[in-house]
Amino acid sequence: MIEAIQGELGATIQVLQAMQADRDLCKRVADVVELSVTTLKAGNKILFAGNGGSAADAQHWAGELVSRFNYDRPGLAAIALTTDTSILTAISNDYGYDYSFARQIEALGREGDVLFALSTSGRSKNIVRALAACKERGVKTVGFTGSTGSDMQALCDHCLCIPSAHTPRIQEGHEVLGHMICGLIEQRIFPKGAKS
Template identity: 65%
Template structure:
């Protein structure tokens, strides 16, 4: 069993190493930070959506921004569209599962806001519908996907495509990228002397 554990850790580390060496991935993270800081600085907000593990990431990152990451500072306007069971079930029942995030974007999004769209495959219908709704509202869109996520990437202002096809490895890399983005947003919005 210890060999399997080491192999799993090394697989994750290798994915992160490939991402760190991928100039496009590093640049995408930097551009996502810049876009987010510009939106927040202008009074905008960040909306997050994803399914399954990506829903957990959406909630996690919104929580890091609203509460705190490394240090105490004012809260930042971030909303996870994955958390309100009454909205999710009402929209799912009345309009269909594919509309659970799009309907919230239509209700809460505004020009200048940023939608964070997380889908490891890049093909989740409810995420693509949310992206379309964000575009219709004049919002910017950033994507988080894997190596096969060309469909999502084509619709985004900036997209982090993790160089992996395994869902768990993509999610692990997304988590590292998300923490990096939260830390950098915090430092840029509220610099410490």
């Protein structure tokens, strides 16, 4: 059992080390932080979408921005499109699950907003449709996916590809980047942690 645990930790560390060594990925993360800060300072919002564990990440990161991350400060405009069961089930019933996020983008997305779209495979149909809906509305897009980028890469303004094809490792990489981005957004907008 101990060897299995050490093996799992080693596999996670290997992916994180590959991420750390990937200067292009680090540059894309910096670009996402800049885009997010510009978006929020302009009075726009960040939207989040994902399925399953990625839905949990979407809700987690929205919570970090709306509430707080490292210190007390004013809330930041963020909405997880994964949380309203009445909306999700109505859209899924009336239009099909593939439209569960695209329809919300139609209703809530405004030019100047940003969507963070999470899909470990890069092929989730409802995520791909949401990204297409963003293109039509001038909503910027940030994709979080696995090593290939799959269908998402061509639809995203910025695509953060975790260097793994294994779903749990991809999700772990997403969580690290999501936390990092939330912390850097907070730091850039409220550099001294001051309440205003």
